[in-house]
Amino acid sequence: MLKRSDLAGKAQTVFGLIDPESLGITLPHEHLLMDLTKGCFIEPDTASERALAHQPVRMENLYWLHTHWINNVDNMQFLDLELAIKEAHLFKRAGGDTIVEVSNIGLSRDPQGLVSISRATGLNIIMGAGYYVGSSYPPDIAEKSEKEIAQSIVREITVGVDNTGIRAGIIGEIGCSKPLEADEKKVLRACAIAQQQTGAPLSIHPSPDDELVHEIVKILQEAEADMTHTVICHCDIFGLAPDTLDTIADAGCFLEYDNFGQPAGVIFVFQDRLIETPSDVQRINAIIGLIDKGYLDQILISSDHCYKQLFVTYGGYGYAHVVREVAPWMKLKGMSDEQIHTIMVENPKRFLTFTAI
Numbered sequence: 001m002l003k004r005s006d007l008a009g010k011a012q013t014v015f016g017l018i019d020p021e022s023l024g025i026t027l028p029h030e031h032l033l034m035d036l037t038k039g040c041f042i043e044p045d046t047a048s049e050r051a052l053a054h055q056p057v058r059m060e061n062l063y064w065l066h067t068h069w070i071n072n073v074d075n076m077q078f079l080d081l082e083l084a085i086k087e088a089h090l091f092k093r094a095g096g097d098t099i100v101e102v103s104n105i106g107l108s109r110d111p112q113g114l115v116s117i118s119r120a121t122g123l124n125i126i127m128g129a130g131y132y133v134g135s136s137y138p139p140d141i142a143e144k145s146e147k148e149i150a151q152s153i154v155r156e157i158t159v160g161v162d163n164t165g166i167r168a169g170i171i172g173e174i175g176c177s178k179p180l181e182a183d184e185k186k187v188l189r190a191c192a193i194a195q196q197q198t199g200a201p202l203s204i205h206p207s208p209d210d211e212l213v214h215e216i217v218k219i220l221q222e223a224e225a226d227m228t229h230t231v232i233c234h235c236d237i238f239g240l241a242p243d244t245l246d247t248i249a250d251a252g253c254f255l256e257y258d259n260f261g262q263p264a265g266v267i268f269v270f271q272d273r274l275i276e277t278p279s280d281v282q283r284i285n286a287i288i289g290l291i292d293k294g295y296l297d298q299i300l301i302s303s304d305h306c307y308k309q310l311f312v313t314y315g316g317y318g319y320a321h322v323v324r325e326v327a328p329w330m331k332l333k334g335m336s337d338e339q340i341h342t343i344m345v346e347n348p349k350r351f352l353t354f355t356a357i
Ligand SMILES: [Zn+2]
Pocket: 173, 205, 233, 234
């Protein structure tokens, strides 16, 4: 069992503690092996769409998946180790070094699988701890106290997940529904306790709602989480108001623009909110706006692979997109090499380094 002093100043991959200097170019929010269907798959209403919902992902139904990514079971399941290795390897070949795999309890996390991917590709892989959204919680969570949940998260970081001996290097992605469920509030407070005991980074998946994000920040602050090692994910797709982004930044948290390469220009209603998915150019413009406000050191970027359609195998950009296209596009838009390096290397390194007391 590791102590906090063992973790301090290090990052933790599925192979153990490493010097954060070797993290290099990092994708801080991805999935390699997981099942997103539990609590997230939405069965369509009509007969013909139900047929599409249960087809394997293929060229003939990609047109439909580009606007219905959460309505197809196969699209939401990453169960193929060889496919994961092949896709992750493209990131390595493009110059990438580290993937943070934020699948945790509720997302069919696969510690042994992640070790295999790391060994096959040579990538550093950092595994997630804790719980995804309330709808995917195991049944016993309601009876557990805040302290008991915190203890289980601490164990995943200091001892290992289940009996694998493979340790998590980040708490998250911690799911938050709209409205926030009582047990989700309990889990958030438990994360703060686990963070105090380990110095681990914390990754929060909110839902698209400004008030909810304010509520999450307040709960974490009151529970004395280390806000400077906390990231609020998906800031690019939820259409958050500028003052909400300011609240996140003022609290000291990282702002994550993690949907690079995902379908742009799609409009839909999700959890009573009109979502308009931005293009990568809009994301870059938004990031430049954040830099102008002085938030350069708090920006993280990634491509949150959680649908098969995003894989190169299925016509997507794949894990290499951020390195291969986004970084040059940032330069074209006038960002300096130093700013890009800060966002792709320095910020994730600072975020993923366990803190001392
Ligand atoms: Zn998420």
